[in-house]
Amino acid sequence: MACQSYPPPLDQRTRAKQIKRVLKSAGFTLAQLSARSRDQYGRASPYFVPPTFLYKLLTGVTPHVCQIAALSAITHHRFTDWMTAFGFDLAQIPRLQVRLHRERTVLVTPVETDTNGMVSRTTATCPVARTGTPLQSAAMPLNRVDEPYLYARIGTANNPTFPELLPGSIVRVDTRNKGFASFSADANSGPIYLVERVGGLTCCRVKRLDDRHILLLSRRSAQSSFPLRLDEEARILGRVDTELRSSQVTHVSNSGADSGVTTSMLRRNSQSASRLCALLQTSRERSGLTFRSAHNISVSVAQALHDKHYAISIGLLSDYETIDTPPRHTAKIMTLCILYGIDFFRYLNCAGIQYDDSWKSPMPTTTFPLKAIPQLAWPTGQQSRTDFPLSLVEAQNEVIESFSRRRIALEITLA
Secondary structure, rough: OOOOOOOOOOOOOHHHHHHHHHHOOOOOOHHHHHHHHHHHOOOOOHHHHHHOHHOOOOHHOOEEEHHHHHHHHHHHHHHHHHHHHHOOOOOOHHHHHHOOOOOOEHHHHHHHEEOOOEEEOOOOOOOHHHHHHOOOOOOOOOOOOOOOOOEEEEOOOOOOOOOOOOOOOOOEEEEOOOOOOOOOOOOOOOOOOOEEEEEEEEEEEEEOOOOOOOEEEEEOOOOOOOOOOEOEEEEEHHHHHHEEHHHHHHOOOOOOOOOOOOOOOOOOHHOOOOOHHHHHHHHHHHHHOOOHHHHHHHHHHHHHOOHHHHHHHHHHHHHHHHOOOOEEHHHHHHHHHHHHHHOOOHHHHHHHHOOOOOOOOOOOOOOOOOOOOOOOOOOOOOOOOOOOOOHHHHHHHHHHHHHHHHHHHHHHHHH
16 A cells, blocks of 8 residues: 655654753753653653663664653653654644545544644644634543544445545534434435444434334435334434545445454443453454554555554464553554544553653653644645635645645656
């Protein structure tokens, strides 16, 4: 699967020198910081930072997310800044979600960056889209019960509402509006909903048969689906209220790819899943991915980010859904979020990984040059969009520009 390649990371020697300068500016040697982590967390804790930490970094061993959280807590520098210092760019999560998921309709998770480098997730109505004012702290709960919106990218396989919703477009879904009083009588009129069904997500109109059964309506098929039991065979996640369109019309297939899901019933809502393995399992099935297809996408992630650590084997993907110990490898956590449409900070909360940026200071840019926020080149006709997070508009714009470059190259070749 082809994917735009992003700039390669710093070499480990340069990164280790910069990390050492950050520790010095915070008043620590590595030995002192290691001793503090031992006293605060215990030597057997995943938060323990060993005295050989920088040496391991030089040999290519990347820090686990718990160690990054410990560095943040001890130095009083923000967790998100330490993530950037180690080369983990959270903004790549929505970019690669939008770029790599093509066939299936999947959730995408915005990650916003304010003018001070604070990383967070924000709702689409946040004033930053208009004014550039600071966003909420990354320490705030990210999948709060009052979070009103989900975002989904429309896939090319079995799009029941084409041409109203174009494949490749991103839609905003209001989770406060789940129908019941606004169902449709036919496939050509009425509200469009994001529906989770066995095998993945779909955006379609819904006909209510009775209090427990619904019918998913399609404009592209003379026959609609069989009646589905609410919350057992289908779950309405919310109502589509706006669309961020792709610039090109992609071929739409009537037959969806095989999801490999063998169960005939939905699992319980992953929003209330208490164990991380349950979250991973339900999120994978919601994305419509088999372990093999998820592995293939993870290889594309690794290629795009120039780091083999982002790839996840089929066996490891399977193990993650059965083991009680949460994965702590930072690159693989980011890949899981890209694969399954999981918010990164929600993953940390579900895994019980402790972080709190609400009282911490930014990392001094004189000791570590944090990545500058790129100036967005807005797609034509979307300069004034304030109903979508900037990170999703930017991700969509990258896809549009990539398509335009390929089309120009093809025209030159055929000329």
